[in-house]
Amino acid sequence: MTTTPTAPSERAAHARHGYSSYQITLHWTIAVLVVVNWLLGQGMSETYEALEAGQFVSNYGAAFMHICIGITIFLIMLARLTARLRRPVETAADSKHPLLAKLGMINHWAFYVVLLAMPPLGLLAWFAGAGWAGALHSLLAWVWVALFVLHVGGALVHLVLGENIIRRIVRPTAGT
Ligand code: HEM
Numbered sequence: 001m002t003t004t005p006t007a008p009s010e011r012a013a014h015a016r017h018g019y020s021s022y023q024i025t026l027h028w029t030i031a032v033l034v035v036v037n038w039l040l041g042q043g044m045s046e047t048y049e050a051l052e053a054g055q056f057v058s059n060y061g062a063a064f065m066h067i068c069i070g071i072t073i074f075l076i077m078l079a080r081l082t083a084r085l086r087r088p089v090e091t092a093a094d095s096k097h098p099l100l101a102k103l104g105m106i107n108h109w110a111f112y113v114v115l116l117a118m119p120p121l122g123l124l125a126w127f128a129g130a131g132w133a134g135a136l137h138s139l140l141a142w143v144w145v146a147l148f149v150l151h152v153g154g155a156l157v158h159l160v161l162g163e164n165i166i167r168r169i170v171r172p173t174a175g176t
Helices: 008-014 021-052 061-086 098-128 131-160 165-169
Strands: none
Touching: 021 061, 021 098, 021 131, 061 098, 098 131, 131 165
16 A cells, blocks of 8 residues: 655655656646637637626527536646645756756646636636626736746746756656
């Protein structure tokens, strides 16, 4: 039976150099769902604004899809966070460039914050009519774009420096 290390020193000793097949599957599922929901966001915004202006809306298709996919993203992000906290991954060890490794870590945790915050904010805007939540939700949608550009850009910089870290999120390592 395997146990999850709890003490920081124990966790560091158990840190792995990559992700499990479960984590990799969740990563790519989220990537696809977020892009789809981003594209549906335009339709959602139009519906939301029309309702706010007191106009009649006949088609709720995009809004319905947006809400369902958004809640799914939230649940998968919770699963990812749990898996990530249970399985320490050594990121800095793979890079000869500690600053780049640190920036990568900040980028990864910022994704968790943004993608876990967006769905509840969207729900508050839609169901409770909280305009501030809608505005923050839209702002975070653009923060996500910035994070995504830095995420892909960072991976390419690592590649140029001769470190193929992309294989870590493609080829699974043992464990869950
Ligand atoms: C992580 C999942 C989600 C992503 C990536 C996402 C993405 C987006 C995007 C890109 C927009 C358009 C922003 C703009 O152009 O200004 C938007 C608008 C909106 N979304 Fe989401 N969304 C998510 C989850 C949700 C959920 C679960 C709800 C629940 C009802 C929701 C409700 C809304 C509302 C009400 C708007 C209009 C906000 C406004 O115009 O003020 N979203 N979303």
